[in-house]
Amino acid sequence: MNQLNNFTKGFFKENPVFILLLGLCPALGVTSSAVNGLGMGLATTFVLVMANIVVSLIKGFIPDKVRIPSFIVVIATFVTIVEMVMEAYIPALFDALGLFIPLIVVNCLVLGRAEAFASKNNLISSIIDGAGMGLGFSMALTMLGGLRELLGSGMLFGLSIYPEDYGMLVFVLAPGAFIGLGYLIAILNRVNKA
Template identity: 75%
Template sequence: MSQMKNFTKGFLKENPVFVLLLGMCPTLGVTSSAINGMGMGLATTFVLVMANFVVSLVKSGIPDKVRIPSFIVIIATFVTIVQLTMQAYLPSLYESLGLFIPLIVVNCIVLGRAEAFASKNTVWSSIVDGLGMGLGFTFALTLLGAVREFLGSGKVFGLTIYPEHYGSLIFVLAPGAFIALGYLIAIINKLKKA
């Protein structure tokens, strides 16, 4: 039961984007479309799960003085794997996400979960926590990207819902990320209180 609680807290109680307000740089930077949001979210999920797995395995062998640098090296290893794989097999998504892929290394969600959870818990609990937080992050980025894409261009995942000339350009641009995120956070807060 506690494993399920660890898994669902990333979606509900401790969603990294809507509740904890972590990882705002990629959240605002790459969510101009639903596919970009999903791609970034899944890349971060992979890194989060694998980093939590390795950190929980080697936690007893890492001296306190080099704990954070060690976590960053572990995270950077998996970010490099994601980056090279995406560059080889998903070049258009890789181009679209650009600099935000290497920035996963310093994403406070990944480093925070390695420090706060994986370094203090079992391997299985750490994997479940990473998966829950990662999928919660993916959900948030995909939802924000879908809202922005729908309002800005009349599409969702590239499928036309209404003619593009009825869309509002601001939602495709940077200010639209702030506006859409603000409204989504307000809606989620309202639903949590209900």
């Protein structure tokens, strides 16, 4: 039951974007569509899970003085793998996400989970925590991207829902990310209090 709680806390109780307000740079920067949000979320999830695995395995060998730099090197390794695979096999998504892919290295969610959880827990717990937090992050980015895409252009995952002429330009632009995120946080807070 404890493992299930570790997994689900990333979705509801400690959602990185809606509750902890971590990783807002990619949340606001790349969520112009649901596909971009999902792609960024899944890339971050892969890095988060793999970094948690390595950190939980090597935690006993790293001196305290170089703990954080070591974690950053581990994270950067997996970000490089994601970047190269995405550029080779999903070039359209790679171009859409652009600079935000390398910025996963400094995403406070990834480094925070490595430091606060993986460095203090066993391998299985670290995998479950990374998957739960990463998928919660993916869900949040996909929801925000879907909301912006739907309200801004009348589409969802590239499928036309209503004529583009009825879309609200503000949701396609950067301010729409702030507005959409604010409304999603307010709705989630209201649901959690009920």
